[in-house]
Amino acid sequence: xxxxxxxxxxxxxxxxxxxxxxxxxxxxxxxxxxxxxxxxxxxxxxxxxxxxxxxxxxxxxxxxxxxxxxxxxxxxxxxxxxxxxxxxxxxxxxxxxxxxxxxxxxxxxxxxxxxxxx
Amino acid sequence: xxxxxxxxxxxxxxxxxxxxxxxxxxxxxxxxxxxxxxxxxxxxxxxxxxxxxxxxxxxxxxxxxxxxxxxxxxxxxxxxxxxxxxxxxxxxxxxxxxxxxxxxxxxxxxxxxxxxxx
DNA sequence: TAAACATATGAACAAATGCTCATATGTTTA
DNA sequence: TAAACATATGAGCATTTGTTCATATGTTTA
Numbered sequence: 001x002x003x004x005x006x007x008x009x010x011x012x013x014x015x016x017x018x019x020x021x022x023x024x025x026x027x028x029x030x031x032x033x034x035x036x037x038x039x040x041x042x043x044x045x046x047x048x049x050x051x052x053x054x055x056x057x058x059x060x061x062x063x064x065x066x067x068x069x070x071x072x073x074x075x076x077x078x079x080x081x082x083x084x085x086x087x088x089x090x091x092x093x094x095x096x097x098x099x100x101x102x103x104x105x106x107x108x109x110x111x112x113x114x115x116x117x118x
Numbered sequence: 119x120x121x122x123x124x125x126x127x128x129x130x131x132x133x134x135x136x137x138x139x140x141x142x143x144x145x146x147x148x149x150x151x152x153x154x155x156x157x158x159x160x161x162x163x164x165x166x167x168x169x170x171x172x173x174x175x176x177x178x179x180x181x182x183x184x185x186x187x188x189x190x191x192x193x194x195x196x197x198x199x200x201x202x203x204x205x206x207x208x209x210x211x212x213x214x215x216x217x218x219x220x221x222x223x224x225x226x227x228x229x230x231x232x233x234x235x236x
Numbered sequence: 237t238a239a240a241c242a243t244a245t246g247a248a249c250a251a252a253t254g255c256t257c258a259t260a261t262g263t264t265t266a
Numbered sequence: 267t268a269a270a271c272a273t274a275t276g277a278g279c280a281t282t283t284g285t286t287c288a289t290a291t292g293t294t295t296a
Contacts, residue, residue, distance in 0.1 A: 021173045022184065031169060033234045034227070035162040042157030043284075044150050051149060055139045060243060066140065073285055075244055085236075094242045094293050104233040109152070111229060115222040116151045118203075161254075178273060191255055193274055212263050212272045 040084045041108065045069065046077050049098075053087060054106055057099035158202045159226065163187065164195050167216075171205060172224055175217035 040046060048067050052058060058066070064074045078098060081087045086105050089098045100106065158164060166185050170176060176184070182192045196216060199205040204223050207216045218224065 021170065024173070025184075026169060030231075030234070031165050032162050034230050035160055035165040037230050037234055038156050038165070039160030042153055042160035044153040045284080047149050047153040047156070051144060052139065055142065061241095066143075070286075071243070072245085072287080075242095076284075079244075091243095091293085094240095096243060102233075104229055108226065108229045108233070111222060111226045112152050112155050113148075115220075115226070116148070116155055163254080179271095188256075189273070190257080190275085193272095194254075197274075209263085209273095212270095214273060 037084060040080055040086060041112070043077070045073065046081060047109075049074065049077060049081065050086065050100065050105060050109060053098055053100050054109065057097050059092075059095035059097050061095065063098070155202060158198055158204060159230070161195070163191065164199060165227075167192065167195060167199065168204065168218065168223060168227060171216055171218050172227065175215050177210075177213035177215050179213065181216070 041050075045067070049063055052063055052066055060071060060074055060078065063078075064071045067074070078087065078089075082089070085101050087098050088101045089096050091097075159168075163185070167181055170181055170184055178189060178192055178196065181196075182189045185192070196205065196207075200207070204219050205216050206219045207214050209215075
């Protein structure tokens with residue numbers, strides 16, 4: 001974030017920005033983490049996985065089958081979803097059953113859906 | 119999306135998936151568009167721009183100054199935000215003033231924030 | 237315990253992405 | 267109208283990303 005005590009970019013001193021905008025601006029790290037979270041949603045495969053799990057919990061194999069993709073590709077993406085704590089999982093015999101981690105996930109999917117359907 | 123009348127991936131016939139999951143699965147195009155939308159949120163620079171505009175409408179120059187980035191970089195990103203209809207703009211003299219397009223944007227930012235702060 | 241099954245993961249590669257630099261377009265002012 | 271200012275954009279480049287392929291890890295069953 002930059003220092004803007006003195007306008008050096010718009011050096012004629014004009015600015016449409018209120019003075020306190022800079023103060024209450026979130027921390028660099030917070031915004032970076034927020035972007036990283038959205039990035040996880042920003043892939044068609046991962047969105048499909050999340051939507052599938054929204055309908056019903058499933059094992060890796062079932063997801064791969066439903067989406068018509070390889071087990072490896074799905075597993076790699078589930079890893080990303082796990083790291084962002086968007087999905088949780090439990091082992092059940094040979095299978096690992098995945099499901100959505102919390103309600104934020106479906107809320108975000110819902111808000112996104114609303115936006116694109118206007 | 120794949121056909122799963124007969125389980126060929128989990129060929130022992132096991133599946134934890136309810137039969138109607140496939141039917142009510144959203145269209146390929148819809149999920150692709152949804153992912154594209156989230157992708158726009160999935161970049162730190164664009165998130166910063168959106169957050170800045172959440173605080174106050176601003177011209178390109180002000181955003182660049184606030185974020186400590188070049189005018190060109192900001193302008194390129196505003197183009198992306200425009201295309202996704204996340205920001206709107208009006209010309210005012212030499213400047214172009216940008217602002218958030220609608221309430222979905224702040225709602226999505228808010229939900230994301232909630233998730234990362236747990 | 238060996239074989240079969242289910243999932244995870246590392247390396248490699250092609251495609252997508254974000255920034256910089258140079259320059260074009262559009263607006264105001266001297 | 268020329269110069270200054272504000273913004274937009276194309277090309278190039280380095281980085282990131284998603285998939286595939288091969289293989290490792292973990293679990294069940296014969």
